[in-house]
Amino acid sequence: MRLKTKLSIGIGFLFIAILISGILGIYSIHQLKKDARLILENNYETLVYSNNMLALMDRVPFDSAVLRMFETNLAKQEANITEPGEGAATGAVRDLFEQLRHDPDNDSLQSIIRRKIYQINTANQEAILRKNLQAESNAQRFSNFTMFIFGFLALIAFTLAVNFPGIISEPVKSLSDGIKAIVNKDYSKRIRISQHDEFGELAQAFNSMAEKLDEYEHSNLAKIKFEKRRIDTIINQMNDGIIGLDENRKLLFLNKVAEKLLGLREVEIMGQYAPDIALHNDLMRSLLKTESTNKELKIFADQKESYFHLDILHVSSNDKVIGQVIVLRNITPFHELNEAKTNFIATISHELKTPIASIKMSAQLLTDERIGDVNKEQEELVKSIADDANRLLKITSELLNISQVETGHIQLKIEPVYPDIIIDNAANTVSALAQQKNITIRIHQHTNGQQILTDPEKTAWVLTNFLTNAVKYSPEEGEIELTTNVKEDNVEFVVTDHGRGIEERYLSRIFDRYFKVPGTPEKVGTGLGLSISREFIEAQGGKIWVDSKLGEGSTFGFSLPLYKVV
CATH class of the missing domain: 3.30.450.20 (PAS domain)
Structure with a gap:
C-alpha cells in the first residue's frame, strides 16, 4: 500500500469519526429539544389556561370583565387540545360557560365547570408525566448508542495513534541514520525497510547510492592519491x-x-x-x-x-x-621595473623642463615687435608653438608630481592658511582661460575667516585643476560656481559646472591614474591631473569626491581640516 493511501485512510477515518459524532450529537439534541417542546407547548400551556380559569371562578362578583377573561383563556385552551378526553372536557366547559353567561349566580354551574377544568388539568398532568418518562427513555437510549459509537471510534483512533506514527517515524529514523553514515564516509551502511511504499522505494534508492559510492571510493582511491602527488609536485615547482x-x-x-x-x-x-x-x-x-x-x-x-x-x-x-x-x-621584479620607470620619468621630465621653457621663451620673443614684424601665417605658427610648449610644460610638471607620488616623497609644507588665499590664487590662474569662453566664475565663501592646515601651493594646484577642467567642459558664456563651507572640523571646496557631465559608470574610476572618460578629445589632459589631486589631498589628511549626472554637469570637491589654536 502506498504511503499516500495510508495517510488518506487514516485522515479519512478521523474525518468520518468526527462527522458521525457530530451527526449523532446534533440528532440527540434535536430529539430532546422536540420532547421538551411538546411538554412545554402542549401540556404546560394548557395547565396555565386551566389554572387561570379556576382563579377567575373564585372571583366575586362574577361580572362581565371576569367573563371576558374567562372567555379568552377558554378560547386558547380550545386551540391547544392535545390529549385524549381533553376535547370532551373542554367542550363541556364551553357549554356550561355559555349557560353561566345567562345565569352568573348559579353556583351549581360553577361547581360543574370547576370539575371539568380539573379533568383537563388531570389529563395534562398525566401527559406531562408520561412524556417526561418517554423523554428520559429516549435520552438514555441516545446516550447508550452514542457511548457505543464513541467507544468504537475511540478504539480505532487509539489504534491508529499508537501504530500510525511508527509507519512514518521508523523509516525516517532509519534513513536519517543512513545519511549520517554516508556523511561520515561509511559507505557500507544499508537500510532495511519492509514497507512496500515510498519509504521502501527510498530505502532501495539509498542502498543503491551507498553501493555506488562504495564502489567509487575504492576504485578511485589510487587515482586520487596519484592526483594528489601530482598537485603537490606542481605546487612545489x-x-x-x-x-x-x-x-x-x-x-x-x-x-x-x-x-x-x-x-x-x-x-x-x-x-x-x-x-x-x-x-x-x-x-x-x-x-x-x-x-x-x-x-x-x-x-x-x-x-x-x-x-x-x-x-x-x-x-x-x-x-x-x-x-x-x-x-x-x-612581485619584486615588477617593483624594480616600476621604480626604474619612476626614476626615468622623473629624470626625463626634469631634463625636458629647461628646453621646453627655452622654446616657450623663444616663441614669446618672436612675437615681440622690436625683433621684427611677422605676417599672419607666421603669427599663427608661433602661437601654435607656444600652445604646444605650454602643454608639454604642463605634462612634464604632472609627470614630476606623479613621480613624487609613486616614490612616496611628496614634499608638503603644512601651515595655517586662509582659504581666500587659495581661492584667489586658483581663480586668477584660470581667469584668462575662462574669459576666452566668456565663462563666469561665481565664488561663494562661507568660511567665516577660519584657517585650514594645508600646503597652500599643492592645494591651490588641486583647486586650479578643478577649475580648469570645469572651464574646458562648460559651454561658452556658461557659469561655474566655487563654494566653500565649514562642515564639522573641515573646510569643503566645491566646484560645480553645468557642462555635459559624466556617466555614472565612470565615476568610480575618475581619480585613477591615466584614466580618461571615453569620448574626451585626445588633446584634453593627460589623465594624471585628478589622480595627482587625490594624492595631494589625501596626503594632507583630507578627502576628495565627485558627483555628476550626464547632461546636467559635474561637482568636484575636497575637504581639509580646520586649524585649531591650542
Missing part, C-alpha cells in the same frame, strides 16, 4: 609561496618557496595549529592577522628585501568554508 590551512586553521601543506620565506620545514609543522606556529614566527603571525586580500608585503628573503602580493583564498564546499589557501606572489 611554483615560484609563489603557497600555504594551505583547513577549516580549523591547521597546516595542510607548505611548498618550497613558502618554506624558504617562513624559515620552516613542512614535515616539522604539518598538522599543527597555525596560531601556535605564529607565536614563534613573525611572518606567519603577520599573515594570520591580515584579513584583507590584495595586499603588498615587504619580506626579507634571500639576503635582500623582496616584495610579495598577498592573496587569501577561501575554499568552500556547499557554501561552507572548509579551508584557506594563502598565496604570496613574488
Whole structure:
C-alpha cells in the first residue's frame, strides 16, 4: 500500500469519526429539544389556561370583565387540545360557560365547570408525566448508542495513534541514520525497510547510492592519491609561496618557496595549529592577522628585501568554508621595473623642463615687435608653438608630481592658511582661460575667516585643476560656481559646472591614474591631473569626491581640516 493511501485512510477515518459524532450529537439534541417542546407547548400551556380559569371562578362578583377573561383563556385552551378526553372536557366547559353567561349566580354551574377544568388539568398532568418518562427513555437510549459509537471510534483512533506514527517515524529514523553514515564516509551502511511504499522505494534508492559510492571510493582511491602527488609536485615547482590551512586553521601543506620565506620545514609543522606556529614566527603571525586580500608585503628573503602580493583564498564546499589557501606572489621584479620607470620619468621630465621653457621663451620673443614684424601665417605658427610648449610644460610638471607620488616623497609644507588665499590664487590662474569662453566664475565663501592646515601651493594646484577642467567642459558664456563651507572640523571646496557631465559608470574610476572618460578629445589632459589631486589631498589628511549626472554637469570637491589654536 502506498504511503499516500495510508495517510488518506487514516485522515479519512478521523474525518468520518468526527462527522458521525457530530451527526449523532446534533440528532440527540434535536430529539430532546422536540420532547421538551411538546411538554412545554402542549401540556404546560394548557395547565396555565386551566389554572387561570379556576382563579377567575373564585372571583366575586362574577361580572362581565371576569367573563371576558374567562372567555379568552377558554378560547386558547380550545386551540391547544392535545390529549385524549381533553376535547370532551373542554367542550363541556364551553357549554356550561355559555349557560353561566345567562345565569352568573348559579353556583351549581360553577361547581360543574370547576370539575371539568380539573379533568383537563388531570389529563395534562398525566401527559406531562408520561412524556417526561418517554423523554428520559429516549435520552438514555441516545446516550447508550452514542457511548457505543464513541467507544468504537475511540478504539480505532487509539489504534491508529499508537501504530500510525511508527509507519512514518521508523523509516525516517532509519534513513536519517543512513545519511549520517554516508556523511561520515561509511559507505557500507544499508537500510532495511519492509514497507512496500515510498519509504521502501527510498530505502532501495539509498542502498543503491551507498553501493555506488562504495564502489567509487575504492576504485578511485589510487587515482586520487596519484592526483594528489601530482598537485603537490606542481605546487612545489611554483615560484609563489603557497600555504594551505583547513577549516580549523591547521597546516595542510607548505611548498618550497613558502618554506624558504617562513624559515620552516613542512614535515616539522604539518598538522599543527597555525596560531601556535605564529607565536614563534613573525611572518606567519603577520599573515594570520591580515584579513584583507590584495595586499603588498615587504619580506626579507634571500639576503635582500623582496616584495610579495598577498592573496587569501577561501575554499568552500556547499557554501561552507572548509579551508584557506594563502598565496604570496613574488612581485619584486615588477617593483624594480616600476621604480626604474619612476626614476626615468622623473629624470626625463626634469631634463625636458629647461628646453621646453627655452622654446616657450623663444616663441614669446618672436612675437615681440622690436625683433621684427611677422605676417599672419607666421603669427599663427608661433602661437601654435607656444600652445604646444605650454602643454608639454604642463605634462612634464604632472609627470614630476606623479613621480613624487609613486616614490612616496611628496614634499608638503603644512601651515595655517586662509582659504581666500587659495581661492584667489586658483581663480586668477584660470581667469584668462575662462574669459576666452566668456565663462563666469561665481565664488561663494562661507568660511567665516577660519584657517585650514594645508600646503597652500599643492592645494591651490588641486583647486586650479578643478577649475580648469570645469572651464574646458562648460559651454561658452556658461557659469561655474566655487563654494566653500565649514562642515564639522573641515573646510569643503566645491566646484560645480553645468557642462555635459559624466556617466555614472565612470565615476568610480575618475581619480585613477591615466584614466580618461571615453569620448574626451585626445588633446584634453593627460589623465594624471585628478589622480595627482587625490594624492595631494589625501596626503594632507583630507578627502576628495565627485558627483555628476550626464547632461546636467559635474561637482568636484575636497575637504581639509580646520586649524585649531591650542
